[in-house]
Amino acid sequence: MDMKSLYLTVPLAPLVGAALAGFTCRVAPRWFSAGVTILGVAISLVASLLVLQDVLAGHTFYGNLYTWATSGNYTFSVGFQIDTLTAMMMCVVTSVSLLVHIYTIGYMSDDDGFRRFFSYISLFTFSMLMLVMSNNFLQLFFGWEAVGLVSYLLIGFYMNRDTAIFANLKAFLVNRVGDFGFILGIGLVLAYFGTLDYKTVFDAAPSLADKTINLVGSAEWSLMTVTCICLFIGAMGKSAQVPLHVWLPDSMEGPTPISALIHAATMVTAGIFMVARCSPLFNLSPTALSFVLIIGATTALFMGFLGMIQNDIKRIVAYSTLSQLGYMTVALGVAAYPIAIFHLMTHAFFKALLFLGAGSVIIGMHHDQDIRNMGGLWKYMPITWITTLIGSLSLIAFPFFSGFYSKDSIIEAVHFSNIPGSGYALFAVTASVFVTTYYTFRSYFIVFHGPERWNDAAHVAAAHAHDDHAHDAQDAHGHDDHGHEEHHHGLQPGDKPHESPWVVTFPLIMLAIPSVIIGYFAIDPMLYGSFFDGVIAVNKGMPVMANMEEEFHGPLAMAIHSIQTVPFWLMMAGIVVTYYFYMVKPSIPDALAKKFSGIYKLMDNKYYFDAFNMAVFAGGARKLGAFLNRFGEATIIDGFFVNGSAKLVGVVAGIVRHFQTGYLYQYAFTMIIGVFALLTLWFFTT
């Protein structure tokens, strides 16, 4: 098979699966929907692995397959760019997607939307693959919007639930803000480069490095800075960076497999991928990189804080995702693009593992998501317990685990950087290590160890409900911690949690393996080898990668050396503190919360981002809309233009009608007048 057909197979196999499952979703048996989509994604995974092997053998591809439109001097094509970055993303996307497909069989087994769900996730896989394989900005944008669409559909998967609809609308609107920036960026590229093809744009970029444009008045702005910041605003929306992060915690309204695949492992990393892909542009603008760095550092630290006080098992992982995305963005900000991609890959595996583990716990707890009702689960769910522990250790960057290599490299990279904002970023990412460990192990200890709290779950559920109402009172749109009440079944008295079926535990085991080892084996080639040569541009002004290479003496040495570093001891401190707080003296956290009630309240309200957005943006937009409706629509458009012109036409028509009197002599007279008028006109004007 020639390579082009192989490339085409990768995105088309899931698309065919999605179409077959989607169009038959009312009639086909369940095994068909699941089987056909899993087969599609499996074919895609095998093809991706073949492509990776081929790329590692040195065969890259850059070319157009189909001309989509030609408009004036512009040609828009569908094409692929196949290189190491693409091939790696393809393998990550298809492998995690395949495991999530399998997991879904177990997780969604008693859901009415089973077939619809399979169709959606296969469609997502297609869209994400189109996004990463693209060789131009337009196709990137297509994939970008398509994954956004599927994300929107899946957040609102339980469409009878108000909270789900609220959450998907929120995700949709917030992403529009990001996409507005993104499309402005693409527009700038098209305007100044005359094409959207990556290669042409990146080759021409250095010649436009010093170009300035006038945005407002006569102030000169660097074209590269404006373009990169616009593109990055798109990434902020998709990859949930402050202040456009607000949709991601709410996206947990979707089913858990989706939280794992879309809102943790793949889609939300599209922004990171895009910036890495556009590294030749970002390298030309230190200002834009500083902007990226500061946004990323803020997200990494402050979103981590919020994870420390959550009680919903999925929300804890969601805030952790925000924080980890912040880490990746920081890596981009210091121009260490390979490290960002490296962390993207390791994070995809361990975060998918943690989400699917959380999903397994939720199944075991009969769809109760409140960690305060759990405890001591290790006895009942051994596989989930072990795999979650592996994922947690990887997340907190315990030496030798995958997360350690990627996250420590990021901290190291910030250390070597000296662009504006790097000091703040170094503090943020270092402090985050403790925060990460705290929320990860807090959740771990409460869920898997300690007393078995589900026996008095009824009591806690009542308290929980009460808590919710209190929440409602203080937050008019408090939709956050409740909403899953409808399926808040919980365990019946006397029931015990049980381990999930093999379709659920098998993906956990499969994901646990790369969560442990992939960092160890991949760090050398990906960061310091030739893996990304010629794919990701090296920033000549910021020799972060080069400096790190000098310090790097192999993965083993790196792990051993880490014992002498601050992050390692912060992490150990985190484990000890959480153990003491939640296993030894559980009264301390409550006491602390009371003592620092101001800070607690600030964090409980998520820094008031939601309240601010609801009041200012949503409220303002509605007020503006109401005003325009009243004044613009009712008075000017309807009143003046529509009704006014209709009235005018009516009046004129009424007058014209009266000429038709029915009297023959008047008709004849009109004709004579007509002749007379024409005669007059022609004899007196010419």
Add this chain to the structure above:
Amino acid sequence: MNPYVLDLITASPEVLVLAMGCLILILDLFVKDPSHTSTFVLTMLTLVGAAILTLFTSTGEVVYAFNGLYVDDLMGDLLKLVLYLTAIVTLFYARPYILQRPDLRRGEFYVLMLFATLGMMVMISANHLLTIYLGIELLSLSVYALVAMNRDSVASTEAAMKYFVLGALASGLLLYGMSMIYGATGTLSIPEISDALVANASNPTILIFGLVFIVSGLAFKLGVVPFHMWVPDVYQGAPTAITMLIGGAPKLAAFAITMRLLVSGLLLLAPDWQGMLLILAVLSLAIGNLAAIPQTNIKRMLAYSTISHMGFVLLGIVVGVVGGDARFALNAYSSSMFYVVSYVMMSVAAFGVIILLSRAGFEADRIDDFKGLNKRSPWFAAVMMMIMFSMAGVPFFIGFFAKFSILQAVVASGQIGLAIYAVLMSLIGAFYYLRIVKVMYFDEPIDESPIVAPMDMRVLLSINGLAIALFGLFPQTIMSLCAFSLLRSL
């Protein structure tokens, strides 16, 4: 061979229709059958025979006969074929209508139809001012009689009277104009008039004087403002089957004589007659569309709609010659021809639906009679919707491409303002077409009685409606025929 025989061969379609008309008139005296089926069949056969003769005598070249009184060219052949088809369809639609009405159920109906057709054929093939006049009078006299056929109906008689008096006035104007042209050029033959103009051997004052009268006479035949006053009254007063005849085929003949008189004969005066027609077109577009809005009678509404459609046809003729440059002429004239053909197709179909809903003692000619048609017959509601959409110029029906090609020609001539004006007027026009669609689909029916119509009419009307949609998707077939025939004729 004797040249006289050759002439007869060239004009054989006309000869056939004339002979058959006379023959049927006599034969019908012996028909006892009150439904006159044999007369109907003979009339149909005559039209089919004329179509076959027209096809067989068509050489693709311009052939003159009877010392230049008559011309046979591709434009004439194409228009005649459309004319036969329209006449056949009109007869099919009209037959159930006249069978239900004893006053109309007479053999003369078919004979008058044939003579009217013959008149139009003569107009289409006229190459001489007298031939044009002969054709016009043959058509007009037949139609006057047809309108008046329902002798006991006050409305029909009044309409016929108005039509006759005003028609006589218009004929007078036309004849007077022709005499002026004769006075200025010394000839009545259209090609010789053209030659005389080129030779610059004529008196311009008299020419312009004659031109005004000729344009006025033509405007009456086309029914454009301010020579349109007869249109609404006659459309409403005449029996629907006759209205269908008046509203359809004669527009083809009027277009033909406009082309022959103005384009073939008086092309050198184009700046003058284009200016006159422009005024008429602009007025027609406005008055036709505006006056159609308050109408409650659908026949009257369609009458005003005809006025605005003819305004559009004139637009195409107006923009043929730009500043002495005739490069765009072919495109513009073929747009007009396409418009006329598509208009005839839509107009016949619209009256066909009115006849479909009518029955003995009941004329479905009020807009209210269309209320809730969707509940009574979803299919014919859909057919009527297609017709209305097409007339309003909704893509992708044939009416859209007709308007589109005219507008394209207008824009190509550089008169953007005129194009915008035409679009605005069509926009206003869309209102009353869409109102029909609205009452059909969203109002409750007033009249619940089942639709009585023979199967042949139902099938033909369905084909007619589908043709409007189909040629909307493939307008190029008709368009290229129009352009080709004009290219080979002018």
